[in-house]
Amino acid sequence: MAFVCVGFSAAMFAGMISAVGPAKAEIPYFEDAVSKGELPPMAARLPEHPNVIDFTAENKEIGKYGGDLVTIMGRSRDIRMAVVYGYARLIGYDENLNLQPDILESLDVNDTGNVFTLHLRKGHKWSDGEPFTAEDFRYFWEDVVNNDELFPVGPPRFLFVGDEPATFEILDEYTVRYSWSKPNPFFVTELAATRPPFIYRPAHYLKQFHAKYRDAAELDAIVKERGLRSWAVLHTDKDRPYRLENVERPSLEPWLIRTEEPSDRFIFERNPYYHRVDPDGNQLPYIDRMIFNISNAKLVPAKVGAGEVDLQSRILSLQDYTFLKQSEPQQNFKVNLWDVGYGAYAALYPNLTCSDPVWRKLLRDVKFRRALSLAINRTEINRVMFFGLAAPTNNTVLPKSPLFKQEYRDSYIEFDVKKANALLDEMGLTKRNGDGIRLMPDGRPLEIIVETMGENPEHDDMLELIGDSWKQIGVKLFVKGLQREVLRNRAYSGETIMSIFNGVDSGLATPGTVPAEFVPIQQDSLQWPKWGQYFQTNGEAGEAPDMPAAKELMDLYGKWANGNDAARKDAWQRILDINAENMFSIGLIGNVPQPVVVRNDLRNVPEKGIHSWEPGAFFGIYRPDTFWWDR
Incomplete structure (x- = not known):
């Protein structure tokens, strides 16, 4: 922010x-x-x-x-x-x-x-x-x-x-x-x-x-x-x-x-020495103990539906909404839907710094990235997986951001197999094997392994749908599930070709927000980890950005860091322009609301909120130390 x-x-x-x-x-x-x-x-x-804590401004009541x-x-x-x-x-x-x-x-x-x-x-x-x-x-x-x-x-x-x-x-x-x-x-x-x-x-x-x-x-x-x-x-x-x-x-x-x-x-x-109080001078938090139970992620929706939690959003998804709503009367909880702060619910990240030279050249060609995006049927993903409640989107800032432009969200997201095939043909990828899969310049079939962190089953479901539509442009998709640390290490070393993960955290960015997710300064950015590593280690590891657009992004980052408010806004807009034009990450779907399950007698939890990592800390900005039991 x-x-x-x-x-x-x-x-x-x-x-x-x-x-x-x-x-x-x-x-x-x-x-x-x-x-x-x-x-x-x-x-x-x-x-x-x-x-x-100002309870009036935050619409809270004094608790017990x-x-x-x-x-x-x-x-x-x-x-x-x-x-x-x-x-x-x-x-x-x-x-x-x-x-x-x-x-x-x-x-x-x-x-x-x-x-x-x-x-x-x-x-x-x-x-x-x-x-x-x-x-x-x-x-x-x-x-x-x-x-x-x-x-x-x-x-x-x-x-x-x-x-x-x-x-x-x-x-x-x-x-x-x-x-x-x-x-x-x-x-x-x-x-x-x-x-x-x-x-x-x-x-x-x-x-x-x-x-x-x-x-x-x-x-x-x-x-x-x-x-x-x-x-x-x-x-x-x-x-x-x-x-x-x-x-x-x-x-x-x-x-x-x-x-x-x-x-x-x-x-x-x-904490007996905690520094916050309510307007009556009562030391917070109201609740004596927080208890975190550890469970297999696949069992969490069922456990929540069985009434085993008081407050839950983590691991839940919109696909769980209908089941959880059916459990409301029996389990004394309510399922609220919060907005999310991600720039996209999920995005594909082509690794522009992968080690394979043939793949690196393909992934760095903007025609290739645009073709892959155009060959994704986002409307189908929305209808099949999200009841039509979501929206096709690029991986960019949200409409609530003062930096938002509609073209950022809509760039190359229409489903157009004909245009996608034309782009791949323009690249010279015209040869195919007996199964109709295009051949890479070195003769290998164009088979993309998309790595997942195995934490969100919906990512696998999206990839299955994407795989079906990519076949229409002669691209075969394979899914490889890994642990988060393993995937990140593979990406850092250049082994990963493409991955799927959440969209940018800074969907609510303002001109003063650090544009870290849109410029190559973080090793954790899966689209350019080696460039980010180079920045974070002052050139001791990784690789210096060597694509013209990436170099311009770094120049703009410097202008943002050293500029006044007006210069920062100008730098941000150009950074977003470049990201939209170049499809460094490929957004899939957005506006997917987050189910938040709240026990009925838990007070001071907002019915509507923003479920966001940064800024927001999920429940953090709503001050769980002010939540209390009306029992």
């Missing part, structure tokens, strides 16, 4: 504080610990100025404490969704996708966008009761990302402008500053990201595993006892804020992991 150069002033926050009433009684979940003196009372656990909330994940590593759903960020998006201070009390950004002053909340504490201060930011900057053993490649890229790293300063115990000589348009949006950068660390906890702060002999004994290679591996093992593998690590999240792997049931319990 938009990069907002706004100073969130303490005066603004003071206005919010005045509306907060006296807190109610102690949270029942903690009453016993407070009475025994094991935990301070609520007032002593909160920051001096907690983050007061207590209860568990159960949801299902398809694999144990997806417990990281607790960080996503919890959405505790230094700066975060609200329901209207405006940026607001969250963990921070305020953020000051100068007029030129190169100096950022972060003001912490005085009295804010980690989940173990230790103070959260500027020292936690210093530790991250000096002792983690600028330590060669912990971060051999140095700090994350968003902390650089070009080759210039941030200048980090501590102004006082609760104020830190990051600055560069030129504007950094990435900084604020990165802080608000669905996967947070965690530019702070619990220094008081992690120092015991750091060579700079622990006696060498003691640290070496711990390393040997655990059978690890070095203290750096130990430190990294203890410091996994997103993966949630260390139940002892202090956190600022609303719920804290309390279950160690391996397990098929992970319990998260409320």
Whole structure:
């Protein structure tokens, strides 16, 4: 979303504080610990100025404490969704996708966008009761990302402008500053990201595993006892804020992991020092525990229909809607349909940096990519799989984006077998084998293996339909299911020819959104992973972009990064123009609503919302810490 150069002033926050009433009684979940003196009372656990959630603006009602909330994940590593759903960020998006201070009390950004002053909340504490201060930011900057053993490649890229790293300063115990000589348009949006950068660390906890702060002999004994290679591996093992593998690590999240792997049931319990309160001064979250049950993805719809969850969207698809609606009366839940933020529900990604030279030449010919797109019957996919509720689309920004143009969505998506065949003939692919399959320049049959991540059965169903229509242009399609990590590694190494995955996350992009998914700067972009790797490693790995359109995209990215608001909008539009003209990815279908199953007595969950990874964090911007049970 938009990069907002706004100073969130303490005066603004003071206005919010005045509306907060006296807190109610102690949270029942903690009453016993407070009475025994094991935990301070609520007032002593909160920051001096907690983050007061505006229930009026978000159409919420004051809730009650207590209860568990159960949801299902398809694999144990997806417990990281607790960080996503919890959405505790230094700066975060609200329901209207405006940026607001969250963990921070305020953020000051100068007029030129190169100096950022972060003001912490005085009295804010980690989940173990230790103070959260500027020292936690210093530790991250000096002792983690600028330590060669912990971060051999140095700090994350968003902390650089070009080759210039941030200048980090501590102004006082609760104020830190990051600055560069030129504007950094990435900084604020990165802080608000669905996967947070965690530019702070619990220094008081992690120092015991750091060579700079622990006696060498003691640290070496711990390393040997655990059978690890070095203290750096130990430190990294203890410091996994997103993966949630260390139940002892202090956190600022609303719920804290309390279950160690391996397990098929992970319990998260409320953080006694959480920094948000409701308008009456009651500490959030309302719900005591989040429970993530792990199940085979194929069984999830049936388990949801049997009433085994309280809130579920993950792994569900529109194909499950009819079945789930039939289960509503018996299971005391409602199935809502949310809009999605993906640029397309699914897209094909031809790997322009694949290693096979013959395939590389074919895939880089825009006629080939356009022909493949024209030979996809998207109307059939919509009718057969999505009840006609979806829409054919390219993989681009959504109509709700201020950058949207209809031609971006409609470019080369009509079903036109005659035109597709003509394009392939123009390329010289006129020879066919006995089965009618065209022959590649080296004589091999034109058989495309499309690799999937095996997580969405609908992708396989779409590919079956696409395979039928591609036969009409002499192209044979094979499907190869892989695990996500395996597919990505194959794409990075150039083995993958084509893959299918979700469309771009940034369907709601504004001129201030980083255009990362539309330019070759990310290794994870399956259409040009080696170009992205080259950018991310400063040329030490991967390949430099060598197609004219890709080079222009990189030039435009530089103009976006260094330009003013008008220049950024101009750069974005040209970037989208080039993507639409070149079909670097081939969008299939869009506007596919996301089923969201909500237990009837779970309150403050919106009936309509945007189900989006970035921005949105799925449920995150709707603040699950405000959900409560009306029982």
